[in-house]
Amino acid sequence: MRIGIPKETLLEEKRIALAPAGVDLLIKSGHTVFVQTGAGDESHFTDEHYIKVGATVVYTQEELFQRSELIAKIAPLTEVESELLQENQIIFSFLHLAIGKKNIVQKLLDKKITAISYELIEKNEELPVLQSMSEIAGQLAVQMGERYLGSDFPHSRGVLLGGITGVAPAAVVVLGAGVVGLNAARAALGRGAQVIVLDNDLRRLRRIENLLDKSVTTVVANPYTIARGVKFADLFIGAIQVKGEKMPFAVSEEMIKGMKKGAVVVDVSIDQGGCIETSRPTSISSPSYLEHDVIHICVPNLPALVPRTATYGLTNASIEYIKNIADNGFSNAVMSDTGLTKGVCTFSGYCSNETLAETFNLEYRRLHVFSTN
Numbered sequence: 184m185r186i187g188i189p190k191e192t193l194l195e196e197k198r199i200a201l202a203p204a205g206v207d208l209l210i211k212s213g214h215t216v217f218v219q220t221g222a223g224d225e226s227h228f229t230d231e232h233y234i235k236v237g238a239t240v241v242y243t244q245e246e247l248f249q250r251s252e253l254i255a256k257i258a259p260l261t262e263v264e265s266e267l268l269q270e271n272q273i274i275f276s277f278l279h280l281a282i283g284k285k286n287i288v289q290k291l292l293d294k295k296i297t298a299i300s301y302e303l304i305e306k307n308e309e310l311p312v313l314q315s316m317s318e319i320a321g322q323l324a325v326q327m328g329e330r331y332l333g334s335d336f337p338h339s340r341g342v343l344l345g346g347i348t349g350v351a352p353a354a355v356v357v358l359g360a361g362v363v364g365l366n367a368a369r370a371a372l373g374r375g376a377q378v379i380v381l382d383n384d385l386r387r388l389r390r391i392e393n394l395l396d397k398s399v400t401t402v403v404a405n406p407y408t409i410a411r412g413v414k415f416a417d418l419f420i421g422a423i424q425v426k427g428e429k430m431p432f433a434v435s436e437e438m439i440k441g442m443k444k445g446a447v448v449v450d451v452s453i454d455q456g457g458c459i460e461t462s463r464p465t466s467i468s469s470p471s472y473l474e475h476d477v478i479h480i481c482v483p484n485l486p487a488l489v490p491r492t493a494t495y496g497l498t499n500a501s502i503e504y505i506k507n508i509a510d511n512g513f514s515n516a517v518m519s520d521t522g523l524t525k526g527v528c529t530f531s532g533y534c535s536n537e538t539l540a541e542t543f544n545l546e547y548r549r550l551h552v553f554s555t556n
Contacts, residue, residue, distance in 0.1 A: 187219075198487050200498075215304060217240075226490040253275070266285045272294070313362075314499040317366070320451050321422065322369075344374045354418070355418045358409060361424055369395060379402060419434075423452050425455065433458045445476065461474050464483050464525065
Protein backbone atom coordinates (compact mmCIF):
# COMPACT_ATOMS: atom_id res chain seq x y z
CA MET A 184 0.00 0.00 0.00
CA ARG A 185 1.10 3.59 -0.64
CA ILE A 186 1.05 5.54 2.64
CA GLY A 187 1.47 9.32 2.88
CA ILE A 188 2.55 11.40 5.88
CA PRO A 189 1.92 15.13 5.28
CA LYS A 190 3.38 18.11 7.09
CA GLU A 191 0.78 19.35 9.56
CA THR A 192 -0.69 22.77 8.74
CA LEU A 193 -2.54 23.45 12.00
CA LEU A 194 -1.06 26.44 13.81
CA GLU A 195 1.94 25.32 15.91
CA GLU A 196 1.29 21.61 15.43
CA LYS A 197 4.81 20.22 15.83
CA ARG A 198 4.11 16.49 15.80
CA ILE A 199 4.34 14.09 12.87
CA ALA A 200 2.09 11.05 12.49
CA LEU A 201 4.84 8.41 12.40
CA ALA A 202 8.40 8.36 13.71
CA PRO A 203 11.08 6.80 11.46
CA ALA A 204 10.80 3.52 13.42
CA GLY A 205 7.15 3.18 12.36
CA VAL A 206 7.97 4.02 8.76
CA ASP A 207 10.76 1.43 8.82
CA LEU A 208 8.31 -1.26 9.95
CA LEU A 209 5.89 -0.45 7.11
CA ILE A 210 8.62 -0.42 4.46
CA LYS A 211 10.04 -3.72 5.67
CA SER A 212 6.52 -5.15 5.27
CA GLY A 213 6.62 -4.20 1.58
CA HIS A 214 4.74 -0.88 1.62
CA THR A 215 5.70 2.47 0.12
CA VAL A 216 5.80 5.50 2.41
CA PHE A 217 5.82 9.11 1.22
CA VAL A 218 6.83 11.84 3.69
CA GLN A 219 6.37 15.51 2.90
CA THR A 220 9.64 17.39 3.23
CA GLY A 221 10.10 19.05 6.61
CA ALA A 222 7.16 17.19 8.18
CA GLY A 223 9.28 15.88 11.05
CA ASP A 224 11.56 18.87 11.57
CA GLU A 225 9.90 20.18 14.73
CA SER A 226 9.96 16.70 16.26
CA HIS A 227 13.68 16.58 15.39
CA PHE A 228 13.20 13.94 12.71
CA THR A 229 14.85 15.17 9.52
CA ASP A 230 14.13 14.16 5.93
CA GLU A 231 17.39 12.18 6.07
CA HIS A 232 16.06 10.09 8.97
CA TYR A 233 13.12 9.03 6.81
CA ILE A 234 15.21 8.53 3.67
CA LYS A 235 17.56 6.28 5.65
CA VAL A 236 14.71 3.86 6.47
CA GLY A 237 13.51 3.85 2.85
CA ALA A 238 10.82 6.54 2.69
CA THR A 239 10.34 8.74 -0.36
CA VAL A 240 10.39 12.46 0.38
CA VAL A 241 7.94 14.55 -1.66
CA TYR A 242 7.95 18.32 -1.82
CA THR A 243 4.32 19.40 -1.92
CA GLN A 244 1.18 18.44 -0.06
CA GLU A 245 -0.64 18.06 -3.38
CA GLU A 246 1.82 15.44 -4.63
CA LEU A 247 1.67 13.51 -1.37
CA PHE A 248 -2.14 13.31 -1.38
CA GLN A 249 -2.22 12.36 -5.08
CA ARG A 250 0.27 9.49 -4.69
CA SER A 251 -1.08 7.95 -1.47
CA GLU A 252 -3.83 5.40 -0.82
CA LEU A 253 -3.73 5.97 2.95
CA ILE A 254 -2.99 9.28 4.69
CA ALA A 255 -1.69 9.24 8.28
CA LYS A 256 -1.78 12.58 10.07
CA ILE A 257 -2.53 14.07 13.49
CA ALA A 258 -4.61 17.24 13.44
CA PRO A 259 -8.23 17.45 12.26
CA LEU A 260 -8.69 18.03 8.54
CA THR A 261 -8.61 21.60 7.29
CA GLU A 262 -10.81 22.68 4.38
CA VAL A 263 -7.73 22.81 2.13
CA GLU A 264 -6.76 19.25 3.09
CA SER A 265 -10.31 18.01 2.51
CA GLU A 266 -10.09 19.39 -1.03
CA LEU A 267 -6.82 17.49 -1.62
CA LEU A 268 -8.29 14.12 -0.61
CA GLN A 269 -8.58 11.63 -3.46
CA GLU A 270 -11.59 9.43 -4.22
CA ASN A 271 -11.78 6.32 -1.99
CA GLN A 272 -8.72 7.31 0.05
CA ILE A 273 -8.25 6.18 3.67
CA ILE A 274 -7.35 8.74 6.32
CA PHE A 275 -6.20 8.20 9.90
CA SER A 276 -6.16 11.22 12.22
CA PHE A 277 -7.59 12.79 15.36
CA LEU A 278 -10.52 13.99 13.28
CA HIS A 279 -12.93 15.34 15.95
CA LEU A 280 -15.58 15.54 13.23
CA ALA A 281 -18.53 16.05 15.61
CA ILE A 282 -17.19 19.50 16.58
CA GLY A 283 -15.92 20.31 13.09
CA LYS A 284 -17.55 21.78 10.01
CA LYS A 285 -20.33 20.01 8.15
CA ASN A 286 -18.83 20.88 4.77
CA ILE A 287 -15.70 18.87 5.64
CA VAL A 288 -17.84 15.87 6.62
CA GLN A 289 -19.80 16.28 3.39
CA LYS A 290 -16.55 16.31 1.42
CA LEU A 291 -15.59 12.99 3.02
CA LEU A 292 -18.92 11.54 1.96
CA ASP A 293 -18.79 12.96 -1.56
CA LYS A 294 -15.31 11.54 -2.16
CA LYS A 295 -16.19 8.20 -0.53
CA ILE A 296 -13.36 8.61 1.97
CA THR A 297 -12.77 6.00 4.65
CA ALA A 298 -12.21 8.32 7.61
CA ILE A 299 -10.87 6.73 10.80
CA SER A 300 -10.71 8.80 14.00
CA TYR A 301 -7.88 7.83 16.31
CA GLU A 302 -9.84 9.10 19.32
CA LEU A 303 -12.66 6.58 18.70
CA ILE A 304 -10.63 3.37 18.24
CA GLU A 305 -11.24 0.98 21.14
CA LYS A 306 -9.35 -1.92 22.68
CA ASN A 307 -10.31 -3.73 25.89
CA GLU A 308 -12.78 -0.94 26.76
CA GLU A 309 -10.07 1.68 26.42
CA LEU A 310 -9.10 4.17 23.71
CA PRO A 311 -5.49 3.13 23.06
CA VAL A 312 -4.39 5.78 20.56
CA LEU A 313 -6.05 8.66 22.38
CA GLN A 314 -4.64 7.32 25.65
CA SER A 315 -1.06 7.87 24.45
CA MET A 316 -1.78 11.59 24.04
CA SER A 317 -3.88 11.77 27.21
CA GLU A 318 -0.95 10.57 29.31
CA ILE A 319 1.09 13.49 28.01
CA ALA A 320 -1.72 16.03 28.32
CA GLY A 321 -2.37 15.17 31.96
CA GLN A 322 1.25 15.76 32.93
CA LEU A 323 1.55 18.94 30.87
CA ALA A 324 -1.65 20.35 32.40
CA VAL A 325 0.06 20.34 35.80
CA GLN A 326 3.32 21.75 34.40
CA MET A 327 1.50 24.61 32.69
CA GLY A 328 -0.67 25.31 35.72
CA GLU A 329 2.35 25.31 38.01
CA ARG A 330 4.12 27.89 35.84
CA TYR A 331 1.14 30.23 35.80
CA LEU A 332 0.65 30.00 39.56
CA GLY A 333 4.13 31.53 39.93
CA SER A 334 4.52 35.26 40.50
CA ASP A 335 6.49 35.90 37.30
CA PHE A 336 3.18 35.82 35.40
CA PRO A 337 0.78 38.78 35.63
CA HIS A 338 -2.28 38.26 37.85
CA SER A 339 -0.94 34.99 39.30
CA ARG A 340 -1.41 33.94 42.93
CA GLY A 341 2.33 33.56 43.50
CA VAL A 342 1.86 30.11 44.98
CA LEU A 343 4.38 27.26 45.08
CA LEU A 344 2.59 24.08 44.12
CA GLY A 345 4.19 21.90 46.79
CA GLY A 346 4.31 24.47 49.60
CA ILE A 347 7.06 24.43 52.25
CA THR A 348 7.34 23.59 55.93
CA GLY A 349 4.68 25.59 57.72
CA VAL A 350 3.05 26.77 54.47
CA ALA A 351 0.25 24.71 52.91
CA PRO A 352 0.68 23.35 49.36
CA ALA A 353 -1.55 24.46 46.51
CA ALA A 354 -4.91 22.76 46.05
CA VAL A 355 -5.13 20.97 42.70
CA VAL A 356 -8.65 19.85 41.75
CA VAL A 357 -9.02 17.48 38.80
CA LEU A 358 -12.42 16.92 37.20
CA GLY A 359 -12.33 13.50 35.55
CA ALA A 360 -10.59 10.31 36.68
CA GLY A 361 -9.71 8.93 33.24
CA VAL A 362 -6.23 8.76 31.74
CA VAL A 363 -5.77 12.55 31.70
CA GLY A 364 -7.02 12.86 35.26
CA LEU A 365 -4.86 10.01 36.53
CA ASN A 366 -1.71 11.46 35.00
CA ALA A 367 -2.55 14.96 36.19
CA ALA A 368 -3.16 13.71 39.73
CA ARG A 369 0.06 11.70 39.72
CA ALA A 370 2.08 14.68 38.44
CA ALA A 371 0.54 17.05 41.00
CA LEU A 372 1.20 14.61 43.85
CA GLY A 373 4.80 14.29 42.71
CA ARG A 374 5.18 18.03 43.16
CA GLY A 375 3.72 17.92 46.67
CA ALA A 376 0.31 19.44 45.97
CA GLN A 377 -2.94 18.64 47.76
CA VAL A 378 -4.95 16.74 45.14
CA ILE A 379 -8.70 16.21 44.85
CA VAL A 380 -10.19 14.18 41.99
CA LEU A 381 -13.88 14.31 41.04
CA ASP A 382 -15.71 11.86 38.82
CA ASN A 383 -19.23 10.40 38.67
CA ASP A 384 -17.86 6.86 38.11
CA LEU A 385 -17.06 5.15 41.42
CA ARG A 386 -15.08 2.45 39.63
CA ARG A 387 -12.71 5.08 38.23
CA LEU A 388 -12.37 6.77 41.60
CA ARG A 389 -11.50 3.45 43.27
CA ARG A 390 -8.93 2.77 40.55
CA ILE A 391 -7.23 6.13 41.00
CA GLU A 392 -7.19 5.69 44.78
CA ASN A 393 -5.58 2.27 44.48
CA LEU A 394 -3.01 3.35 41.89
CA LEU A 395 -1.98 6.40 43.93
CA ASP A 396 -2.06 4.65 47.32
CA LYS A 397 -4.99 6.74 48.57
CA SER A 398 -2.79 9.85 48.50
CA VAL A 399 -5.56 11.74 46.71
CA THR A 400 -9.00 12.73 47.96
CA THR A 401 -11.73 11.37 45.71
CA VAL A 402 -15.21 12.91 45.46
CA VAL A 403 -18.27 11.91 43.45
CA ALA A 404 -18.89 14.62 40.87
CA ASN A 405 -22.22 16.44 40.77
CA PRO A 406 -23.04 20.15 40.37
CA TYR A 407 -22.71 20.78 44.11
CA THR A 408 -19.33 19.07 44.59
CA ILE A 409 -17.95 20.52 41.35
CA ALA A 410 -18.89 24.05 42.47
CA ARG A 411 -17.17 23.48 45.83
CA GLY A 412 -14.09 22.05 44.14
CA VAL A 413 -13.81 24.96 41.73
CA LYS A 414 -14.04 27.46 44.58
CA PHE A 415 -11.38 25.62 46.62
CA ALA A 416 -8.87 25.13 43.80
CA ASP A 417 -5.66 27.05 43.19
CA LEU A 418 -5.30 24.95 40.02
CA PHE A 419 -8.37 23.40 38.42
CA ILE A 420 -7.93 20.85 35.60
CA GLY A 421 -10.87 19.94 33.37
CA ALA A 422 -10.20 16.38 32.21
CA ILE A 423 -13.61 15.13 31.14
CA GLN A 424 -13.98 13.04 28.02
CA VAL A 425 -17.16 12.24 26.13
CA LYS A 426 -16.40 9.86 23.30
CA GLY A 427 -16.98 11.38 19.87
CA GLU A 428 -19.30 14.16 21.01
CA LYS A 429 -19.12 17.86 21.74
CA MET A 430 -18.30 18.32 25.40
CA PRO A 431 -21.08 19.55 27.73
CA PHE A 432 -20.16 22.34 30.15
CA ALA A 433 -19.59 20.86 33.61
CA VAL A 434 -18.26 24.14 35.04
CA SER A 435 -20.44 27.23 34.62
CA GLU A 436 -19.33 30.83 34.29
CA GLU A 437 -20.84 31.52 37.72
CA MET A 438 -18.56 28.88 39.24
CA ILE A 439 -15.53 30.51 37.61
CA LYS A 440 -16.57 33.90 39.04
CA GLY A 441 -16.37 32.34 42.51
CA MET A 442 -12.76 31.16 42.15
CA LYS A 443 -9.80 32.67 43.98
CA LYS A 444 -8.29 35.68 42.24
CA GLY A 445 -5.30 34.49 40.21
CA ALA A 446 -6.32 30.82 40.27
CA VAL A 447 -5.50 28.80 37.15
CA VAL A 448 -7.83 26.72 35.01
CA VAL A 449 -6.48 24.23 32.46
CA ASP A 450 -9.22 22.87 30.19
CA VAL A 451 -7.71 19.74 28.62
CA SER A 452 -11.12 18.94 27.09
CA ILE A 453 -10.92 21.97 24.78
CA ASP A 454 -10.16 19.77 21.76
CA GLN A 455 -13.76 18.51 22.14
CA GLY A 456 -15.20 21.96 22.75
CA GLY A 457 -14.22 22.34 26.41
CA CYS A 458 -15.92 21.41 29.68
CA ILE A 459 -15.75 24.92 31.17
CA GLU A 460 -18.17 27.61 30.00
CA THR A 461 -15.52 30.35 29.93
CA SER A 462 -13.03 28.29 27.88
CA ARG A 463 -11.97 29.21 24.37
CA PRO A 464 -9.12 27.69 22.34
CA THR A 465 -5.65 29.17 22.76
CA SER A 466 -2.29 28.27 21.21
CA ILE A 467 1.14 27.07 22.27
CA SER A 468 2.71 30.51 21.73
CA SER A 469 -0.18 32.33 23.45
CA PRO A 470 -1.65 29.74 25.82
CA SER A 471 -3.45 31.88 28.39
CA TYR A 472 -6.00 34.63 28.91
CA LEU A 473 -7.64 36.20 31.96
CA GLU A 474 -11.37 36.04 32.58
CA HIS A 475 -13.08 36.93 35.88
CA ASP A 476 -9.58 37.26 37.40
CA VAL A 477 -8.92 33.58 36.63
CA ILE A 478 -6.07 32.50 34.33
CA HIS A 479 -7.36 30.17 31.60
CA ILE A 480 -5.12 27.77 29.63
CA CYS A 481 -6.97 26.03 26.79
CA VAL A 482 -4.48 24.62 24.25
CA PRO A 483 -6.22 21.99 22.05
CA ASN A 484 -2.99 20.28 20.95
CA LEU A 485 -1.22 20.35 24.31
CA PRO A 486 0.99 17.28 23.54
CA ALA A 487 2.58 19.26 20.70
CA LEU A 488 4.56 21.04 23.43
CA VAL A 489 6.67 17.86 23.58
CA PRO A 490 6.49 16.79 19.92
CA ARG A 491 9.23 14.15 19.95
CA THR A 492 7.78 12.26 22.92
CA ALA A 493 4.28 12.66 21.47
CA THR A 494 5.33 11.37 18.05
CA TYR A 495 6.92 8.28 19.56
CA GLY A 496 3.82 7.72 21.71
CA LEU A 497 1.46 8.09 18.79
CA THR A 498 3.57 5.79 16.62
CA ASN A 499 3.61 3.10 19.30
CA ALA A 500 -0.18 3.27 19.64
CA SER A 501 -1.22 3.64 16.00
CA ILE A 502 1.22 1.56 13.98
CA GLU A 503 -0.59 -1.75 14.54
CA TYR A 504 -3.80 -0.31 13.01
CA ILE A 505 -2.06 1.30 10.04
CA LYS A 506 -0.03 -1.86 9.39
CA ASN A 507 -3.10 -4.11 9.71
CA ILE A 508 -4.91 -2.15 6.98
CA ALA A 509 -1.80 -1.89 4.80
CA ASP A 510 -1.05 -5.63 5.11
CA ASN A 511 -4.57 -7.02 4.86
CA GLY A 512 -6.74 -4.35 3.24
CA PHE A 513 -9.39 -2.27 4.98
CA SER A 514 -12.20 -4.84 4.85
CA ASN A 515 -10.18 -7.67 6.33
CA ALA A 516 -8.65 -5.38 8.95
CA VAL A 517 -11.98 -4.17 10.35
CA MET A 518 -13.51 -7.65 10.19
CA SER A 519 -10.70 -8.90 12.42
CA ASP A 520 -10.78 -5.95 14.84
CA THR A 521 -14.09 -4.64 16.15
CA GLY A 522 -12.27 -1.92 18.09
CA LEU A 523 -10.90 -0.49 14.85
CA THR A 524 -14.41 -0.59 13.39
CA LYS A 525 -15.59 1.85 16.07
CA GLY A 526 -13.15 4.44 14.77
CA VAL A 527 -14.62 4.47 11.25
CA CYS A 528 -16.71 7.63 10.76
CA THR A 529 -17.34 7.60 7.01
CA PHE A 530 -17.08 4.79 4.48
CA SER A 531 -18.01 4.42 0.83
CA GLY A 532 -20.10 7.59 0.74
CA TYR A 533 -22.12 7.16 3.95
CA CYS A 534 -21.79 8.08 7.60
CA SER A 535 -20.93 5.06 9.76
CA ASN A 536 -20.80 6.89 13.10
CA GLU A 537 -24.20 7.37 14.72
CA THR A 538 -23.23 10.38 16.84
CA LEU A 539 -21.78 12.18 13.83
CA ALA A 540 -24.89 11.45 11.80
CA GLU A 541 -27.13 12.87 14.54
CA THR A 542 -24.93 15.97 14.93
CA PHE A 543 -25.17 16.94 11.26
CA ASN A 544 -28.52 15.33 10.41
CA LEU A 545 -26.98 12.79 8.03
CA GLU A 546 -28.13 9.32 7.07
CA TYR A 547 -26.50 6.74 9.33
CA ARG A 548 -25.59 3.26 8.14
CA ARG A 549 -23.78 0.61 10.10
CA LEU A 550 -20.40 -0.31 8.64
CA HIS A 551 -20.81 -3.27 6.32
CA VAL A 552 -17.77 -4.79 4.61
CA PHE A 553 -16.94 -8.05 2.87
CA SER A 554 -13.77 -10.11 3.18
CA THR A 555 -11.39 -9.78 0.25
CA ASN A 556 -9.60 -13.08 1.01
